[in-house]
Amino acid sequence: MxxxxxxxxxxxxxxxxxxxxxxxxxxxxxxxxxxxxxxxxxxxxxxxxxxxxINNVRELDTITADGDALRVGALARHRAFETPTVAPGALGRLLSRVSPLIAHPPVRARGTMAGSLAWANPVSEWCATAVALDAGIELTGPAGSRLVGAGEFFLGPFRTARQPDEILTSVRLPLLPGAETGTVGVGFCEQHRTHASFAQVAVVAVLTLRDGVIVEARLGLAGAADRPVRAHEAERHLVGREPEPDVFAQAAALAAAGADPLSEPHAGVEYRRHVIGVLVRRALVQAREDSESADFFSGAGRDGHDGWEAR
Missing domain, CATH: 3.30.43.10 (Uridine Diphospho-n-acetylenolpyruvylglucosamine Reductase, domain 2)
Incomplete structure (x- = not known):
């Protein structure tokens, strides 16, 4: 048609x-x-x-550091996040894990992070990432600009807090803490039926460890409800414990039990709950391994520069 x-x-x-x-x-x-x-x-x-x-509004085609956040303009394409140098430290590593799993190269060359958030597909990788990181969503309308937290932005399938006369102009992703607060590790896993198809479940994991103990945990889930959500009970279980397999397994079980996924022809409710548990455990393992090698993957070059590039 x-x-x-x-x-x-x-x-x-x-x-x-x-x-x-x-x-x-x-x-x-x-x-x-x-x-x-x-x-x-x-x-x-x-x-x-x-x-x-809005493709001619060049001021929206930017990715810049803004205090303690990375400000992603509305025209920043998916492919801009495919390398970890897009942001310093753990944030860059996380974004570069998520981006290559979005659709296929032509879509990544044209589609935008902000557009994914505005569309609000419940299985969107960027929506789960935004919720996991407590991202700020900047909306601009006739009355000016306002910032809405990702947790309040998504209202349901393809429904957001954006008013009809507002444009989503940027996304503010917090720069994940560094050595002063602990070592940060990130993980991302998703399950989809075929290459480049929409995810049925996706999991974002961020762990902050100090002296071998988890001091902060973030788990963002797509496909676990009618909108992207945090697995808060599983996060609370992880804090104060060592990143061991049994701890991860218990957190995964809590995340699966607390999920309220929608059913679809190729992924029923119980199937999705099972996949949530499996992917939470895998993403946590990734985050632990990432934290162990954070210095290597931090983007620091041999000349001592941090290696990340804004545009």
């Missing part, structure tokens, strides 16, 4: 994009990567009267 007729505008300034969206907020859609929106328009499940293309 072909899309239903629509009007189109491609402003070069963010203020003009906001104005255009505000004129018809209930029937307009914002286009960045378009990897989900355009497909839905072809199926006519989405019928926007106006498409506001």
């Amino acid at each position: 072909k899309p239903a007729p629509f009007d189109y505008t491609a402003p070069a300034e963010l203020s003009d994009a906001v104005t255009a969206l505000a004129e018809r907020p209930e029937t307009a859609r914002v286009l960045a990567g378009g990897q989900s929106l355009v497909l839905e328009m072809h199926y006519r499940r989405e019928r926007p009267a106006l498409l506001v293309d």
Whole structure:
């Protein structure tokens, strides 16, 4: 099928994009990567009267350090995160683990992290990552900009706290703590039916260890509910314990038991719960191993520079 007729505008300034969206907020859609929106328009499940293309708003095509966070503009493509030098330390390592598992190269070359968050697919890798890291979602509308925590941003399948007249302009990912608070290790695992298909379950794990004991744990889950969630009970179980296999197995069981996954033809509820447990354990093992070799993978070059590059 072909899309239903629509009007189109491609402003070069963010203020003009906001104005255009505000004129018809209930029937307009914002286009960045378009990897989900355009497909839905072809199926006519989405019928926007106006498409506001923000690809000419160059100020949104940035990845920069902003205090204690990495600020990811709305036009930063998936492929920008495929190497750990995109951010310092553990954050760069985590992003470079997630990005290569998103779809396939053409999609990663065009799709955006911000677009994935705005679309809010419950099995999105970036949505689970944002929740795990307590990312901040910057929304810009006629009344100005506001920052919404990832935990409050996702309201359900394809539903977010973004108002119809707002554009998701950036994502703020906290720079994970360094040696001053402990050694940080990261892990990411997902299960999908075929290469490049959507994940059925995905798990983000971040462990901070000090003197061989877990002092902070973060577990972000996709496919465990109608939105990305944290496995809080499993996180609490991990804190104060050594990163041993039995501890990981117990945390995985808690995460699986606390999950409320949706059923689909190729992944029933009990199957998804089982996969959640398996992937939580694997992601935790990855995080422990990553913490043990953090110095090697930190991005530090032989000349002593930290090696990461913002753009």
